[in-house]
Amino acid sequence: MERERTIAKPVSVSGIGLHSGAKTFLTLKPAPPGSGITFFRPDLDPSLPIPARIDYVGDNRFATTLRRGxxxxxxxxxxxxxxxxLEVDNLEAWLEGPEVPSGDxxxxxxVDLITAAGLKVQERDRSIFSIPYPLEAVNPEARITAGPEPGNGLSLEFRIAYPRLQVPEQTFHLRLSPELFRREIASARTYGFLEDLSGLKAEGKGKGGSLENAILISDGKVVNPEGxxxxxxxxxxxxxxxxxxLALLGRRVSGRVAAQYSGHCLNHQLVREISKIMK
Ligand SMILES: [Zn+2]
Known part of the structure; x- marks a missing residue:
């Protein structure tokens, strides 16, 4: 049986929020076995813990926001x-500011922060939920499915295309492991289309966005000089x-998840479906 893990010591980083543009300071701290991932806003009074669980999802149009009161x-x-x-089960994330720092x-x-902290094995067996049968969430443009897969672990598959914005189809799949995440996924940046920027700004989002923390695409071409x-x-x-x-399930999962053109809203619908049968 695998054991739960937390980080070995507190670590901090500061930066700006991608959507709010606000300066923000994040400290990750070790947390007790069985406690899961919990956010705190020490800059607010009162400061209630906000569990990183699907039940606490607020606005999810451009990014995932958690809300409590x-x-x-x-x-x-x-x-x-x-x-x-990176297989951290228990963690406290103390955030001074409204948004997690964007980094690049x-x-x-x-990944760098958790690596600097190191991991600590805890005295509790890790509980893994195996997706028992097919589930899906669909809307007219997108689809995401989950289902069982032999063996342990999580297989992920994604397909996107933006024909209107001259971006042809891209697909990627992997069987998640800490090593593959570090090498293949962790450094992939968020992106936006110049054609959509006015809509984003009209919603008051993307205020902290720049070529330092997002890929910008215009007429199907990457604007960032580094490519x-x-x-x-x-x-x-x-x-x-x-x-x-998927981390909002609050528990490790085993199975296969495949998405076509999905975004946060539809991802959360699927997470709610999985969450219903976990109870
Ligand atoms: Zn993103």
Whole structure:
């Protein structure tokens, strides 16, 4: 039986929020066995813990925001993807500010942070939920399915295309492991289309976005002078987001998840379906 893990010591990083543009300071701290991943907003009074669970999802149009009462923590998905993929079960994330720091728009800063902290094995057996039968969430444009797969672990598959924006189909799949996450997924950055920027700004989002923390695409071409980190960096980032959303199950899962054109809203629908049968 595998044991649960937390980080070995507190670690901190600061930065700006991708959507709020706010300066923000994040400290990750070890947490007791069985406690899961919990956010805190020490800059607010009162400061209630916000569990990183699907029941606490608020706004999910452009990123995943967790909410409890008036307290919010925005854009949690890249941090949660790193935490899940590096197999950290229990953690406290203390956030001074409304949004998790963006880093370079990928999960790399969180991988570096957790690596700097080191991992600590805890005195509790890890509980893994195996998806027992096929489940799905669909809308007219997108689909995401989950189902059983032989063996332990999580297989992920994603397909995207933006024909309207001249981005042809990209697909990627992997069987998640800490090593593969570090090598293939962690550094894939978030992205946006110049054609959509006015809509994003009108919603008051993307205020902290720049070529330092996002890939910008215009007329099907990458605007960032350094180009892409992988030919299919966009779909790799979609897998990163998906892992972050699956982490909201609050428990490790075994099975296969396949998505076509899905985003946070639909990912969360699937997570709710899985969560219903976990109880
Ligand atoms: Zn993302």
């Amino acid at each position: 008036e307290a919010e923590v925005a854009t949690v998905e890249h941090l949660l993807a790193a935490v899940y993929s 728009g990928s999960a790399q800063i969180f 892409l980190r992988f030919p299919e960096e966009l779909v790799r980032h979609k897998i990163l987001d998906l892992i972050g959303d």
